Amino acid sequence: MAIDVATVRKVAKLARIAEPEARLESLVQELNGILTWIELLEEVDTDGVEPMTSVVHQGLPMREDVVTEGGDPAKVLANAPKTVKDFFVVPKVVE
Amino acid sequence: MSDLTKLSLKTALEGLESKSFSALELTQAHIEAVESAKALNAYVLETPEKALDMARASDARRARGEAGALDGAPLGIKDLFCTEGVRSTACSKILGDFVPNYESAVTANLWRDGAVMLGKLNMDEFAMGSSNESSAFGPVINPWRGQGDETPRTPGGSSGGSAAAVAAELCLGATATDTGGSIRQPAAFTGTVGIKPTYGRCSRWGVVAFASSLDQAGPIARNVEDAAILLKSMAGHDARDSTSLDVEVPDFASFVGKSVKGLRIGIPREYRADGMPPEIDRLWEQGVAWLKAAGCEIVEVSLPHTRYALPAYYIVAPAEASSNLARYDGMRYGLRVDGANLTETYEQTRAQGFGEEVKRRILIGSYVLSAGYYDAYYLKAQKVRRRISDDFDRAFEKVDALLTPTAPSAAFALGENADDPVAMYLNDIFTVTVNLAGLPGMSVPAGVDASGLPLGLQLIGRPLDEGTLFSLGGVIEEAAQFKARPQRWW
Numbered sequence: 001m002a003i004d005v006a007t008v009r010k011v012a013k014l015a016r017i018a019e020p021e022a023r024l025e026s027l028v029q030e031l032n033g034i035l036t037w038i039e040l041l042e043e044v045d046t047d048g049v050e051p052m053t054s055v056v057h058q059g060l061p062m063r064e065d066v067v068t069e070g071g072d073p074a075k076v077l078a079n080a081p082k083t084v085k086d087f088f089v090v091p092k093v094v095e
Numbered sequence: 096m097s098d099l100t101k102l103s104l105k106t107a108l109e110g111l112e113s114k115s116f117s118a119l120e121l122t123q124a125h126i127e128a129v130e131s132a133k134a135l136n137a138y139v140l141e142t143p144e145k146a147l148d149m150a151r152a153s154d155a156r157r158a159r160g161e162a163g164a165l166d167g168a169p170l171g172i173k174d175l176f177c178t179e180g181v182r183s184t185a186c187s188k189i190l191g192d193f194v195p196n197y198e199s200a201v202t203a204n205l206w207r208d209g210a211v212m213l214g215k216l217n218m219d220e221f222a223m224g225s226s227n228e229s230s231a232f233g234p235v236i237n238p239w240r241g242q243g244d245e246t247p248r249t250p251g252g253s254s255g256g257s258a259a260a261v262a263a264e265l266c267l268g269a270t271a272t273d274t275g276g277s278i279r280q281p282a283a284f285t286g287t288v289g290i291k292p293t294y295g296r297c298s299r300w301g302v303v304a305f306a307s308s309l310d311q312a313g314p315i316a317r318n319v320e321d322a323a324i325l326l327k328s329m330a331g332h333d334a335r336d337s338t339s340l341d342v343e344v345p346d347f348a349s350f351v352g353k354s355v356k357g358l359r360i361g362i363p364r365e366y367r368a369d370g371m372p373p374e375i376d377r378l379w380e381q382g383v384a385w386l387k388a389a390g391c392e393i394v395e396v397s398l399p400h401t402r403y404a405l406p407a408y409y410i411v412a413p414a415e416a417s418s419n420l421a422r423y424d425g426m427r428y429g430l431r432v433d434g435a436n437l438t439e440t441y442e443q444t445r446a447q448g449f450g451e452e453v454k455r456r457i458l459i460g461s462y463v464l465s466a467g468y469y470d471a472y473y474l475k476a477q478k479v480r481r482r483i484s485d486d487f488d489r490a491f492e493k494v495d496a497l498l499t500p501t502a503p504s505a506a507f508a509l510g511e512n513a514d515d516p517v518a519m520y521l522n523d524i525f526t527v528t529v530n531l532a533g534l535p536g537m538s539v540p541a542g543v544d545a546s547g548l549p550l551g552l553q554l555i556g557r558p559l560d561e562g563t564l565f566s567l568g569g570v571i572e573e574a575a576q577f578k579a580r581p582q583r584w585w
Contacts (some may be wrong), residue, residue, distance in 0.1 A: 038472070061334070
């Protein structure tokens with residue numbers, strides 16, 4: 001399943017990473033190198049095997065549905081690139 | 096340089112208890128060592144003032160008879176751990192000058208027990224790498240050099256700063272994390288001891304996420320007993336991490352020195368990699384002989400899916416990473432590069448904030464999770480992961496622990512694998528299986544190669560059976576008598 005420039009361009013878009021056109025060709029090489037190696041997995045018979053999502057053999061613990069922290073906007077905003085009063089400032093999304 | 100930096104953690108704690116020196120003196124000695132070792136690039140942020148304050152507070156606690164298990168011990172902290180009020184960057188430009196206003200669970204446990212923070216340690220960006228070369232702060236230089244050879248070598252990765260700082264006596268011990276080998280491979284490359292505990296032993300809360308189903312914190316230390324002491328403090332249940340295990344934390348140090356007579360040790364035949372240096376094969380044989388002499392029974396076992404572990408990992412880990420790293424969007428913290436519209440702002444922020452290896456992994460992860468490829472890649476990898484885990488379950492029906500080499504080579508030269516991602520990934524060939532199965536794994540220094548560079552042996556245990564690894568690690572340490580130290584050149 002070799003990938004081409006168009007696929008890399010599409011994946012970069014999905015991942016929201018601006019990859020310059022000049023970089024795409026070398027990325028195709030690098031990613032194909034990795035993906036070709038990964039195709040080794042096709043050799044493994046996985047019929048009827050349950051996919052493994054976690055190594056922890058216990059159900060997810062439930063907790064009390066209560067507020068444990070919060071109410072401190074200054075802390076939440078302390079690292080924000082741009083703020084006004086108690087708000088994050090983000091680029092305009094609706095024209 | 097003061098001899099106080101040469102002490103093991105255990106001896107230093109005894110010295111503090113007997114009032115042979117104060118926490119302040121011990122900390123001062125380490126601060127001086129750190130200042131004089133900038134050539135190694137091990138620390139990305141030094142916090143001497145904070146360290147001195149913590150040391151004074153520690154001396155006061157000890158005077159009141161309230162000293163904790165690590166009271167006054169100066170430690171280094173991998174920059175993946177969030178530390179309250181102290182810049183935490185995961186060695187990525189995208190986090191910039193991020194200063195958390197919360198403390199990771201693991202570091203909070205260390206401070207609860209009285210430890211002193213010397214600063215934040217260098218690492219591969221977001222813990223993605225095996226050589227420390229992907230750090231936004233530049234690579235750490237291994238304090239070890241080959242005989243008659245000044246080539247700068249990698250301390251391994253991703254916890255290269257942690258390993259180098261411990262080896263160069265720039266702290267008594269360090270925190271580290273391991274997603275595919277990031278504690279054990281650097282430990283092997285620097286003649287130090289590193290243990291990745293069972294998945295769930297240490298809380299991941301406040302540790303910058305890479306691949307959540309694989310990430311696990313652990314210590315890098317000067318010797319096996321020191322690693323046991325540190326892990327005891329770091330581990331413990333934490334409700335804020337839903338995968339944190341609610342189990343008792345044993346006194347790991349009490350396992351060091353215990354007899355290993357009658358234990359059955361598995362030697363997985365699939366770990367004989369092609370092209371592995373003969374010295375590593377010999378060291379492995381030597382390890383077998385040491386354990387046999389200590390009364391262990393040696394059993395050959397098979398882990399048939401071993402060769403599929405790395406390819407499966409390079410689907411699972413990038414997939415989880417692409418999802419975890421979606422949070423770096425330039426809106427709430429870290430770097431923001433303004434574009435013409437919101438999408439461009441995202442794209443430019445992430446293009447300029449992430450390094451090449453991180454971007455590569457996000458792209459791989461986005462690809463294997465994208466419509467049409469999910470089943471062929473991601474689901475397939477999760478099924479192979481089950482096969483790998485089943486291999487271990489079967490092996491542990493016959494044996495109590497496994498012995499393997501830690502890494503397929505000694506520390507390589509910086510730049511050596513830079514152009515070939517797959518060659519770099521192969522560094523984790525012996526360690527990554529353990530993460531996929533969630534097992535504890537430990538690297539113990541066991542010898543040197545022909546040019547005098549350290550080599551490690553890896554012990555793999557059953558889930559939650561770190562105790563047996565500490566007993567076996569102690570035996571290998573005792574038998575190996577690994578006393579070599581890096582010759583100071585920095």
